[in-house]
Amino acid sequence: MKGTIYLVPFGKQKATEFLLQQAIHGISGNDFSNILYIGPTPRKIRDAQITFANLIPADGFIPPKFFTIKQFTNELFLKYCQDYKKLSDYLKPLLIQKISPDISIGYAKLIAEFIRETKQYLTDYTDTDLEEIILKELINKGCPADGDIYRRIQNALSIRAQYNQLLKTKKWLDAEDVGLQSLEFINNVEVKILVLDGFFYDLTKLEEKIVTALINRAEKVYALSFYDERIPEAYALPQEFLVFLHKLNLFQEEKISEHVDIRSDLPYYVCPSIEEEVDFIASRIKYEYHHQDLSLNRTLVTFSRLDEYETTVRRIFDKYQIPYSLDTTKYLSKTQPVIAVLTLLRAIVNDFPRLETVAVLSSKFFNRFSQETKDVINYFSKKAGIIKTANQWKDFGATLKAILKEENKLTPALTKKINRAQQELNTLLVLSERFPKQTATLSEFTQSLRQLLAQFQWCQGEFNDEITTIKNEFYNALAIIENFELDFGKTLIPLQDYLKILEYFLDQTEILPETKSEGVSILGFLETRGLDCDYLFFGGLSEDKFPGQGHFDPILPEWLKRKLQLPSLERHLMRMRFHYFRLVNTARLRTVLSFYNTDQDRVFLPSPYLSGEAQPPIKYNAIFSQEQLQREIGEQKQIDVSAFITPVDFSNDPAIKKILCEHFGPTKRISVTTLDKYARCPYQFYLENVIAVEDLDEPEYQIEPTLWGNIAHAVFERLYQTGPVPIEEIAPQINNILNAVLKESKLNQFWQDVGRGIFRDLLPHFISIEQNLRNQGFLPFSIENRLQASIAQDIYITGKIDRLDKNQNNQFIILDYKTGKMDSASPKAVESGINLQLPLYGYLVKKKYPNHQIANAGLYYLANDKIIWLKRNNNDIETLINIALEKAIIYVHNIRNGQFHLPPTSQQCWNCTYYSICPIKLNPDIDTTTDNNNN
Amino acid sequence: MSETLKSKIISAPAGSGKTERLAERYIELLKYAEPERILTITFTDKAAAEMKERIFKILKERDPVKYNLIKEKSLQLRIQTIDSFCFSLLRRFAHLIGYQPDLEVLTDNNYLKELSIFNTLFKIAEQEINTNDYQILINLITTNRFKGWDALRRVFDSLFQARLSPQRAKLPPIPGLERLPDLIAELEQDPITKERIPNFQFQIPQTSEEAEQLKAKITDIELIFLTKNKTPKKQGETLLQHQWNCKMAEYRKIIFNLTSNFRFEKTFLLFTNRFLKEFEELKKSLNQVDFADLEILTYRILTTHPEWSNILYLFDEHTDHILVDEFQDTSFLQWAIIAKLVEEWLSGEGAKRARGVKPTIFLVGDEKQSIYLFRNAHPEIFTRAKKQLSERLPKDEFEYIEIKENFRSLKAIIDFTNHIFPKLMNPLTDSPGWMTRYQEFQCQRNNPNHGIVEIILSPLKGNIAEARAKDAELVAKKILSIINKPIVYDQDEKPRPVRYEDITILLRTRTHLTAYENALREHQIPFIVVKGIGFYDTIEITLLRAILNFLVDPNDSFSAYLLLKSPLFNLSEKEILLISQTNEGPEANYLSLWQRFIAYSKNNNHHLSIINTLNKYLAMVGLKPMSQLIENMLDELDAWHVFWETPRYVNIKKFLRIVEQLEAEGLPPLLIANYFEKSSSKDEPKANVNTEGRNEVKIMTVHAAKGLQFPIVFVVGLDQQLTHRGSQEDILVINEQDEDTVYVLYEPDSELRKQSAIFQEKKKKEEEEEKRIFYVAVTRARDALFLTGIDQQPNKSDKPGSSQLKWLKDYLPIKFDEQQQLYATDTKIDGLSIISENQLSAEVQQLPTTTVSEEKPKKELLLQPLAEAPALIWRAVSKEIPEIYQEIRRKHGEEWITLGDILHQIFEKIANNKIQFELGEFVSEAIRLFNIYNIPKANYQKLLEEIERQFQIIKHSPVAEIIKPQPNSFAELPFVLKQGQIIYSGRIDRIIIKNNTINLYDYKTFPISKTEIAIYQEKYQTQLTIYKKAASKIFNMPKVLGYLIFTADGSIVPI
């Protein structure tokens, strides 16, 4: 017999070493190139190579060939294949889309999977055979031939046939074809000794063929399998492999008996969150490293789904300073430079939404744009109220300048910055404009993209090697797309689809991580195949993740798959079961199983394989990381995090008071609006007007309220610019003025129309209010009247009075237009210090026109067609003025005194942006909550 | 027939062991059916998991064989929420509704929602100028004058979330509309009309404009027939006149209702539909559905695509038995889906029956616990289902059961409940189905003790905040007084002392949570808030967001302010103020605090180090994962000193996890930061702190307590008003009528709302729900129930039924002795008492003061990094030194790398005599490799030219001889070399053994200049040394000569 199968129990240590020892038996010298070793995973190959090197006494030798089946067939393809190109797996869906353009890339992926499986497992059937068999089965099952499923499967089969045909005519091979082809090339290789280091049971039909061919070619074959019957359910898979080998009639069996305990009913640790699970694993490693015999190099950490754990694991292991190797594949689409490119495309596809556009403009990877602009664009565009569309961006500078000017913040330096930002934005828009917006071919899009990236100087500048590699890989990926289209023909697709294809493609394109081999090995579950260790940590063992249920198949029903011997759910479970039991039994010293059972509102049960006792994670009486140490100290000192939220009160600080006086001191005039703002909320006033750190919200679809205010003011100002206008002329005049003002405002037509709509609505009410005033004998006297006066020693206040009406008795009415929501202007409000504006205006007017009287003062709410009068019933304006003066003096003193800790008078705390850090919460006397918070 | 195969509806009140029944039923069914055929619908994922656990537990004990069989497939067991069930169906049916089968559920639809709203608005505003929709949009926006779009936002958000597809959304019917022509006729003929409003024209408006005009006219004359309070005038009117007034009022009401409907239809509904359409398209283009779609689309398929049942059969995914838990929380739509699934067999002739399968349905729930009106749960679903099933199933196949047993609470609690709720939940017989009726239940616990029901009241005059603070104080004091008293009972009904963890405080809403937290803290009672919302309002998350915002945009001044002020940097308010005042520098124009800080801090070392630290992290943004960056920063800045408390700690971890997940999705940093900006308005729950094993009082809302029980329950805030005040929800009704109809109306005008039946009904429904919420709260208690509240003196609002306290006062009833300041009741329930604050204070004063301080064991410090030299290091010696690779890339371009690979392979083939040293073969091998390497066609020419050039050079140089085949030579020889710990492996390009000397060659294919040769000699030294050693060992020959061959110019350089 040329072949020997060595049967070992689960948990046998160093089986590979044993197997290799058999293989080199009798070879003298240091040329082992006649040995071909086939293993299940690249990681296992690496381990086997080291094992082998360790086994050979010589310091230098020619090694055996070590391959996985896939590596082996690829090698043959590279060496011997003529005239063919290889279709990488991730091009398959693109090709399928070419065949059937209206299926999504996601569905194409599923069809590709269907093609892959059928080509791997049903190698002996032609496309027509397959169609016949499958459709017959369906009819037998009672599936109507005009029914949906029948049609769907038929469609998938027809895509498969066309796909194969296309590959043939265009001379491409997919991975399965490469496997089949390699059968022919195997005769070119010399294999004397073949080592089949088990663990790759569950061979596909195609793989079985390749292995058979290799066995036939070899002179001697050494294979490894298991005989552990103590766990019969896990034993099914290796037994299948044995059956396969024995069918060849070339093998004898040799049992290596060795007593190894079986681990079943292992206890498992249930952690409350993923963070705590990984934390537990890391702390246990660290603890046992110090207190037990844990060796990092002999420790294996695996998770049912490493991709889910990866970032958390990296973060926590770094924190614990445990050296590890973790080679997960990284995909291009998740690298920062490529994210920037995709964001750019998304910006173009969606007509330049603010965030995407800002993300592009401020990205480190687009060198075309100046750092200066990168710094300011987020703030600028937020402030300018940009939401999206190239149109909005085109004159965002002008809008912004108008707004800043209104707030008195526009300086020449700022103007320069804005201009520059606008300029660079224009560049971005103009260049992007050239990108095909409608339909184009893949290559056309790709070329434009290349061009655009060159113009934006993508990844140019000082970047590390990693970025350079990403850049190159990205351009490679683009080249592959173009090449693909060159061979398979061009189709016009919309930009949206191009983005999707690109996203998909980059999602599949791996960039190879650096491989480290130090410390603890952290591996995906299937990567552990064939490995052994001293300590095993196996996490993520919850029902939802392990053993899982294979992938969702929209095409073939389970029963049909079972019938055709395609991978089915049963098979998947059989496979996972075997690997699970082998793995947990393989650690020489200890196996630690764990999972987390909650994530937000979700609850997870243990994996069905966990049959031991559930335990909470061990809490060691030790400190493993800086973080824990810091927490420990914090707890000991009982540090209170909110301590930094202290009331802002500078009344004991002369230096600060001096500074405040520079802005609000005796030499400065303080506007009534400033006082009002302080009154509304001193802390907010401090934030926005003293240290200028306002918190901007994401823009909404609307015009800045201040802009409306300006428009309204401008309209009414011009209306009475030259004195009273006869009632009947008000309407036509306002319409004219409004059109002029709107035109100057540079608003787009829509908002201009809204403006006209608003005025159309309010005009009749305005007129009737005017009429009313005139009936009482009042006529407009002055508009936009700027007044100032001192209200106490050292205090000057100023105010701009929108409108002053006068009657023949030298009485005045003060009016202030408001476009916002209604506030109270009641005498009560004045008394409680909320609204001082009107009485203070009254004071200013009186000062300026000493021989006149104030009949009344009102806030004219344009949105509500209402004037809220200060004087109602028989209260006295004079008294109110005096109260207001008193209050105003207090406010001014408070401001100069730096007292910003006082409670707000009219702001509502519960919907204030600053609430979460506002010291007001420390004040128990103030009810800051609302009542409409349900559930 | 077997009991199990009967369909059943079970009305199972609180504490009646409902979950147990479901589990038992499931296990029974397993005798008749494969687990795949049994569908169990639960209300939450959590409930599904618990149900599974329960089933496994019972099965493991009773039937280990079956247990082992189904356990591995536990993921296939269909015990799930209706959402996940719908999703599995949708995936299967996706193509029927224009989706692809790989469709995904969008967990956060916010982005797409915003996008679809803006897309629509921009389209209308910029591309549809002067169209009808454009005009309407302008009108809509102008109704709010200057507030613009903002004011409409929330309404649209609500309408959006309700997913009012045009098919489902309907305007509410107007009561009396059908009578309108008669009414008009009557009024027109009435002489009073002619007398009082001779010029008024009655009409039935057909358009929105007509309605508006008519409404205005009516408003002008309404004071003729209405009082100021808008009621028909009665005083001073004759009977006939009064009747006329009433009729006019009715006419007015109908017209007003019509106006509301027209307005709404023309504006909101119109735009909602446009937004939804856009939204739908966006989702379709991404092949995504959101949660709201799951049920709607499933229902749509089940009703419009008869193929569905066939498809399920063929995929073996059909259902024979259905169990539904918490049936009272089912919406009409959900019930319609379930009913659709069973329709076929209900009709008595389905394929299943033909095959001898007897399908069943099993619904369990309690109408009185229906507290999810805001999610469209309707208690009348019970009646509806009962009716449908009893009508359509044979008598012996259906049963309705009401359970009376209560296994949960002690007698006092049950007596109390049995006393209050029959009065509170006592609708008239012909009341609508959404009014629930109470059925008494019986205590089943085997405990001679009655348990406790205690009502604690404090008379107080004060505002809301004071009232809540006082209430919280009552709770805290009561807790202190019962702790360690033996008033709770273990499973065996033996008393044991109360621990904190036995106690749960139930809040109606979270509004006043802080008051209770403060009181407990003040009295040093440990507590934990379960599922507290306000994740984004916590200080720690506010600070983390500031860090994130700062990192993506340091010029975000507010974030910079927070960060600098925070304990991480600890700048004082004063320093910040000084910084903000900086006016130095060339332009003296600072956009942001950060820029000012940099300018200000030139000479301040402490500040400079802050700036350096921050700059360090700013530089890493985009190059390192954000989550890691933040965590490193926290570590470096000793942030955990301040974030040490567990709830804060887990919140931060939760935050970082969200960041991680967003990064995994490929979001650029700016969008990650923005995610949190947008979500800050969401009610994100705080991170779960594992409550198990923590001896702490739990605080949660009644809704969160659903399905749970606790030894001791505090129902607090009895006096709180149960009606909302003026929130946005009040002006919008979204009322699900049945699976096909949702009545919807938005009416900002309060007067019109008062006239609208649908608004009035909504109010009543909410009131009814409040009763049920009270019921749920009370029935959570096992051993003791405490109810606390403030007895406002005098009561501010005396509307009947407006607070729980009012209910108790009315139905218990409660009496107050002003003189003694004592409360009492005539109702005799053993264990029930009503005490006042004074009595409570007396109780507390008698408590002994104990302080126990535990000495904590000292912790071992294991901070040092772990290190362990690996036994062996495997080092693959690649063909090229990475650094040189990069250099070639930079200098000559990517093609040169590929070119090198290709040339190496050609040389190998020549050496092995596989191809001849001829240009033709050179080129054809190159092209073969181009194909395999997938080289862009565009590059072929360039590469071939270079290959040809090198061929010509080599041909005329000694290199040719080296490449060509010859005896005792090797090409691409693999080797392994062991040196101490390190194992080198690689391939040697070419070896020729002559005269006992190994000549070893390494090909370099990139262009070099003469001056560089020395540099490369130096650079390749190490590599060649390894090669030489390996060769010497393998061939056992001491003499090895190494050469570099530069094929680009044919030079051979010894090393």
Ligand code: SF4
């Ligand atoms: S929370 Fe209240 S006190 Fe604090 S800033 Fe806002 S409005 Fe002012």
